Amino acid sequence: EPEVTQTPSHQVTQMGQEVILRCVPISNHLYFYWYRQILGQKVEFLVSFYNNEISEKSEIFDDQFSVERPDGSNFTLKIRSTKLEDSAMYFCAGQGPGGGYTFGSGTRLTVV
Amino acid sequence: DQQVKQNSPSLSVQEGRISILNCDYTNSMFDYFLWYKKYPAEGPTFLISISSIKDKNEDGRFTVFLNKSAKHLSLHIVPSQPGDSAVYFCAASSGNTGKLIFGQGTTLQVKP
Numbered sequence: 001e002p003e004v005t006q007t008p009s010h011q012v013t014q015m016g017q018e019v020i021l022r023c024v025p026i027s028n029h030l031y032f033y034w035y036r037q038i039l040g041q042k043v044e045f046l047v048s049f050y051n052n053e054i055s056e057k058s059e060i061f062d063d064q065f066s067v068e069r070p071d072g073s074n075f076t077l078k079i080r081s082t083k084l085e086d087s088a089m090y091f092c093a094g095q096g097p098g099g100g101y102t103f104g105s106g107t108r109l110t111v112v
Numbered sequence: 113d114q115q116v117k118q119n120s121p122s123l124s125v126q127e128g129r130i131s132i133l134n135c136d137y138t139n140s141m142f143d144y145f146l147w148y149k150k151y152p153a154e155g156p157t158f159l160i161s162i163s164s165i166k167d168k169n170e171d172g173r174f175t176v177f178l179n180k181s182a183k184h185l186s187l188h189i190v191p192s193q194p195g196d197s198a199v200y201f202c203a204a205s206s207g208n209t210g211k212l213i214f215g216q217g218t219t220l221q222v223k224p
Contacts, residue, residue, distance in 0.1 A: 033212075042214045042215060042217060043203075044214070045212065045213065048210070048211055056210070091156070099144075101158060101212070103155035103157070104155050105155045106154070108153070
């Protein structure tokens with residue numbers, strides 16, 4: 001069964017450093033999303049991406065965040081200057097023509 | 113702003129019995145509801161969904177009931193199995209293409 005692949009599985013970074021989280025969606029997916037889950041809290045929407053542009057973003061998704069799909073396959077989330085409170089599990093998700101949502105297994109980001 | 117609420121943080125049932133997980137929502141614009149299962153260090157896995165034009169959807173051991181007037185949905189698992197032990201998230205969206213709003217999750221433990 002097709003999967004959404006996320007790398008790395010765990011990223012530790014110094015506060016203030018830039019991180020790039022990577023996702024390879026399923027090939028026929030049209031809509032792409034990033035969500036995050038801070039430990040012990042619920043899964044929160046960050047941003048949706050369709051037709052090579054952001055279609056919606058949450059309040060969390062401020063100027064420190066950006067998304068790209070540079071080569072038509074990889075879908076990346078960049079955090080320019082990480083803060084301690086950015087520590088969370090980050091999930092990529094894709095949605096195909098039928099509307100089915102598939103999540104990746106996540107990247108655990110730890111900011112120290 | 114908790115648009116989707118799962119008021120029971122945990123539930124414990126005996127193997128073979130029915131598990132009932134509940135979810136309430138406040139936004140009347142939601143028209144698509146989903147249940148996800150999540151294990152630690154993994155992404156949410158889709159279980160079952162329901163459109164607002166229906167009041168019941170069944171898939172094997174899983175049945176979701178939707179009561180639009182009460183803005184309430186529930187997931188029934190019968191019979192429950194120890195492998196069902198996980199965190200269950202209710203999620204909602206407006207339209208079947210779009211961001212998901214998640215509840216806080218309910219941890220289900222099925223005892224042998």
